[in-house]
Amino acid sequence: GQQLNQSPQSMFIQEGEDVSMNCTSSSIFNTWLWYKQDPGEGPVLLIALYKAGELTSNGRLTAQFGITRKDSFLNISASIPSDVGIYFCASQRSNFGNEKLTFGTGTRLTIIP
Amino acid sequence: NAGVTQTPKFQVLKTGQSMTLQCAQDMNHNSMYWYRQDPGMGLRLIYYSASEGTTDKGEVPNGYNVSRLNKREFSLRLESAAPSQTSVYFCASSQQGGYEKLFFGSGTQLSVL
Numbered sequence: 001g002q003q004l005n006q007s008p009q010s011m012f013i014q015e016g017e018d019v020s021m022n023c024t025s026s027s028i029f030n031t032w033l034w035y036k037q038d039p040g041e042g043p044v045l046l047i048a049l050y051k052a053g054e055l056t057s058n059g060r061l062t063a064q065f066g067i068t069r070k071d072s073f074l075n076i077s078a079s080i081p082s083d084v085g086i087y088f089c090a091s092q093r094s095n096f097g098n099e100k101l102t103f104g105t106g107t108r109l110t111i112i113p
Numbered sequence: 114n115a116g117v118t119q120t121p122k123f124q125v126l127k128t129g130q131s132m133t134l135q136c137a138q139d140m141n142h143n144s145m146y147w148y149r150q151d152p153g154m155g156l157r158l159i160y161y162s163a164s165e166g167t168t169d170k171g172e173v174p175n176g177y178n179v180s181r182l183n184k185r186e187f188s189l190r191l192e193s194a195a196p197s198q199t200s201v202y203f204c205a206s207s208q209q210g211g212y213e214k215l216f217f218g219s220g221t222q223l224s225v226l
Contacts, residue, residue, distance in 0.1 A: 004155070042117070042203050042217025043156070088155060100171065101215070103155035 004089055004104035012110045019076040021107040023089030032065050032072040033090040033101070043088055047074070076109075084111050115139050119204050119218035126194045126225045134189040134221050136204030144207045145187035146171075146215070147179060149200040156203065162187055194225040 006023045013019060023032070031050055035043035047058050049065035049072060056063055060077045072089055089104040117138045126132055138145065146161040148171075158171030162181040176198060178190045187206075191198060204218040 009153075041219050042205070043215075044217070045214065090156075100158055100161075103157070105153055105155045 004091060004102055006087075006089055006104040006107050008107060009105070010108040010110065012112055013079055014112050015079060015081060017079050019079055019083070019109060020073065021075075021087060022071060022073045023091075023104050024071040025091065026070070027093075028069040029091035029093055029102075030069065031092045032063070034061075034063050034072070034074050035088040035090060035103075037086040037088065037106075039085065046087075079109075079111060081111055084109055117204055117206055117216050117218035119202075119221050121221060122219070123222045124224070126191075126223065128195060128225060130194050130225075131190065131192050132194065133191075134202055134204070134223075135186070136188065136218060137186045138204075138206040138216070139185065140206060140208075140216065141184070142206035142216070143184070143209050145181065146205040146207075147177075147187070147189045148203045148205065148217075149173065150203060150220075151200050159189065159202075194223075196225045199223060199225045 004023050004025050033048050034046045036046050037043040047056050047063040052065055052069050053067050054065040062075045064073045076083055086106045086108050088106050090101045092101050120135045143164045147159040148156045149159055150156050157173050159173055159177050160171050160179040162168045165184045168179050168181055180188045202221045205215045207215050
């Protein structure tokens with residue numbers, strides 16, 4: 001089936017550093033979503049993107065919907081300990097929520113004390 | 114605010130045993146889903162229920178059955194557990210098949226020996 005490739009697979013950073021991760025596909029998608037999964041919990045939606053080129057922020061998080069509609073980027077500025085977790089991108093081809101989501105394989109973020 | 118509640122949190126089974134994972138949501142959502150999460154694989158959809166009284170196969174349905182007991186509850190059954198079903202299972206719900214606004218439970222960690 002469809003596949004979303006996330007990179008990097010894992011990141012080890014120090015508190016206060018900025019973080020960048022991306023998600024790419026060989027197919028076009030019209031909705032891009034970013035979820036965060038805290039240890040021992042289910043994923044929680046962070047940001048949703050619906051338009052190519054769209055740049056959306058949620059606090060220290062900024063995500064962009066790539067112009068080609070085959071990729072998306074998530075940036076976290078000035079990381080803090082509670083940013084630890086796994087970040088998943090997810091996509092669907094429609095904008096109307098009537099289609100199954102495809103999830104990426106995740107980027108695991110660890111903060112080194 | 115309970116949201117999506119899954120039980121049990123942890124389970125160990127022997128090969129061939131059966132069990133049912135329970136899920137309930139208190140948000141009056143129409144749609145409910147079961148996902149499994151495996152290392153390096155992201156989240157994969159097992160079964161979903163777009164509305165009370167309907168169920169459909171997802172990406173990886175083999176070896177599982179589901180029951181949408183009522184609007185609140187959606188259970189996942191393993192009739193004869195296999196080691197390949199060792200995984201973390203997540204239940205999720207959404208308002209109206211709106212995949213982007215999925216609310217996840219905290220997961221069930223299942224080990225099949």
